[in-house]
Every structure is written in structure tokens, then in C-alpha cells.
Amino acid sequence: xxxxxxxxxxxxxxxxxxxxxxxxxxxxxxxxxxxxxxxxxxxxxxxxxxxxxxxxxxxxxxxxxxxxxxxxxxxxxxxxxxxxxxxxxxxxxxxxxxxxxxxxxxxxxxxxxxxxxxxxxxxxxxxxxxxxxxxxxxxxxxxxxxxxxxxxxxxxxxx
Amino acid sequence: xxxxxxxxxxxxxxxxxxxxxxxxxxxxxxxxxxxxxxxxxxxxxxxxxxxxxxxxxxxxxxxxxxxxxxxxxxxxxxxxxxxxxxxxxxxxxxxxxxxxxxxxxxxxxxxxxxxxxxxxxxxxxxxxxxxxxxxxxxxxxxxxxxxxxxxxxxxxxxx
Numbered sequence: 001x002x003x004x005x006x007x008x009x010x011x012x013x014x015x016x017x018x019x020x021x022x023x024x025x026x027x028x029x030x031x032x033x034x035x036x037x038x039x040x041x042x043x044x045x046x047x048x049x050x051x052x053x054x055x056x057x058x059x060x061x062x063x064x065x066x067x068x069x070x071x072x073x074x075x076x077x078x079x080x081x082x083x084x085x086x087x088x089x090x091x092x093x094x095x096x097x098x099x100x101x102x103x104x105x106x107x108x109x110x111x112x113x114x115x116x117x118x119x120x121x122x123x124x125x126x127x128x129x130x131x132x133x134x135x136x137x138x139x140x141x142x143x144x145x146x147x148x149x150x151x152x153x154x155x156x157x158x159x
Numbered sequence: 160x161x162x163x164x165x166x167x168x169x170x171x172x173x174x175x176x177x178x179x180x181x182x183x184x185x186x187x188x189x190x191x192x193x194x195x196x197x198x199x200x201x202x203x204x205x206x207x208x209x210x211x212x213x214x215x216x217x218x219x220x221x222x223x224x225x226x227x228x229x230x231x232x233x234x235x236x237x238x239x240x241x242x243x244x245x246x247x248x249x250x251x252x253x254x255x256x257x258x259x260x261x262x263x264x265x266x267x268x269x270x271x272x273x274x275x276x277x278x279x280x281x282x283x284x285x286x287x288x289x290x291x292x293x294x295x296x297x298x299x300x301x302x303x304x305x306x307x308x309x310x311x312x313x314x315x316x317x318x
Contacts, residue, residue, distance in 0.1 A: 050246035087209035090291040132249040138314035155297035
């Protein structure tokens with residue numbers, strides 16, 4: 001039998017929660033937004049030891065306000081903008097995606113106790129965080145990034 | 160009551176599987192490794208439409224061979240190298256981490272049907288993939304990345 005998406009399922013839990021002045025999914029201008037990630041029990045200051053030495057982190061979170069029934073498994077037009085092509089859900093970063101996982105690279109402003117203050121995290125207030133990874137330049141894209149024109153247009157005012 | 164990691168749990172399912180010539184977790188030299196991601200039913204070519212126009216993707220996967228009992232929630236020394244400091248699990252990218260989620264940025268070699276051939280994916284043969292996102296330069300780190308010396312040493316031969 002062909003394997004399907006229901007053959008392998010894992011439980012993922014929140015390790016922290018986002019506190020932000022933004023509580024609505026707004027498309028643009030995330031760059032200046034400052035937010036706080038507060039770890040949940042049993043995660044404490046020890047799990048953040050040395051994190052302040054990194055300028056940037058990658059934050060994995062769950063788009064928990066997205067209704068699972070609205071998840072797209074095929075193709076759609078980003079932001080429903082008729083000027084752009086229809087592209088697959090894995091060729092865009094829309095939130096109505098399989099597993100509803102979001103990923104943001106953001107600046108570390110400060111680390112104190114069980115909290116991290118960050119800048120440019122595109123997750124709204126109350127968003128559950130499922131992992132935090134330090135950015136290392138070596139893990140970034142090797143070689144030059146190329147991408148289609150629509151994606152540059154979409155990102156023009158994002159940060 | 161203080162919220163804990165058990166208050167919010169989500170089911171995450173595989174959307175694809177990695178086929179690679181590497182079937183052991185080896186620390187270094189991932190750069191030249193070519194691998195294939197094959198989507199699972201019901202994901203088909205439509206979900207990859209337009210992906211070939213991107214040079215790089217971010218692949219989220221599960222370290223499914225890591226025993227959940229070995230997950231570290233505090234601090235440890237990366238690779239147990241005594242020359243390096245003990246740092247928190249969220250200040251390193253070790254695989255024995257909460258939720259066992261891995262994240263790799265890799266090059267798209269080709270997209271055909273329901274498969275993506277990639278270069279530099281640090282996931283072993285059989286690894287379940289839970290999301291694929293296209294790399295857009297704008298989503299990358301804003302500003303210069305700084306990171307501690309130990310992390311540069313660790314990454315010296317990674318790719």
C-alpha cells in the first residue's frame with residue numbers, strides 16, 4: 001500500500017508563548033514589531049544559556065488560529081493577488097498550510113531568565129512556539145538565492 | 160496555574176519522506192550529499208507548482224530516530240567537545256531537542272512530479288518531512304549575523 005500522511009503522526013507541544021502588541025494577522029510591516037517569547041514549564045533559563053551570544057534566532061511556531069479545515073494541500077494564488085501566479089502550497093509561505101507550522105528568522109534583542117525579547121517575529125500575540133534554534137551563518141543558504149518576481153513583490157513591505 | 164508544555168499539543172504528520180545515500184547520523188560533510196524528498200498521498204505535483212523557480216528551500220523534518228527519552232531540556236556541551244562551553248538546548252541545533260524538529264536550508268536541484276531533488280539536506284534516509292518552504296531573501300536574517308566562536312568551529316566541516 002502507498003504510504004499516506006496519516007501513517008506517521010507526532011505530538012508536538014508548545015515550549016513557549018509569544019507576547020506581542022500585534023494580535024491580528026496583518027500582512028506587512030513586521031520589521032519594527034518587538035515581541036517576547038516566554039518559555040513554559042519545565043523550560044527555564046538553563047535552556048537559553050549562551051543564547052545572548054547569537055544575534056539572530058529561528059523560531060518555529062504553530063499558526064494555531066488557522067482553522068485546520070482551511071488548510072490548502074494544492075495550489076493557490078498568494079494573497080489572492082490576480083497579478084501573481086497560482087503556486088503550490090510548498091512554493092509559498094501562506095499560513096493555511098499542512099501542519100500549520102510557521103518559521104521566522106528574527107533578531108535577539110535580549111535574553112533574561114526564561115524570556116527572549118525579539119524584533120521582527122511575524123507571529124501574533126498568544127502564538128505557541130515549538131522550537132527555537134540559533135542562527136549560524138553556515139546553516140544559511142549556500143550559494144546565491146534566486147526566486148520568482150512575484151515573491152519579491154509580495155515581500156516589498158513585509159518587514 | 161502556570162501553563163506547562165502539556166497544555167498545548169498538536170498532531171503533526173509527514174508530508175513527505177527523504178531518500179538519501181546517508182543512513183546514519185554523521186556530523187559532517189553534508190554539502191555534497193544529494194537527496195530526494197518524495198511527497199506522500201494526498202500531496203501531488205500541484206503542491207510543488209512553481210517551486211522550481213526557487214534556488215533554495217527550507218525543509219522541516221522530524222529526527223524520528225532520536226529516542227524521546229534522550230531529549231535534553233536544559234544545557235549541554237555541543238558534540239560533548241570539552242573545548243566548548245555548555246549551552247542551552249535552544250542555543251544549539253543538536254538533534255536531541257524538544258519536539259525533535261530539524262530544519263535545513265538546501266539547494267533545489269530539480270522538481271519532478273511529486274519529488275524534489277536537493278543538495279545539502281542534513282537528514283538521513285527515511286526521515287519524515289513535515290513542511291517545505293521556499294527561501295526568499297527577504298525572510299533571511301535582517302542585519303549582520305553574529306555568533307560565538309564555538310559555533311564557527313563546530314560548523315567548519317559541516318557542509
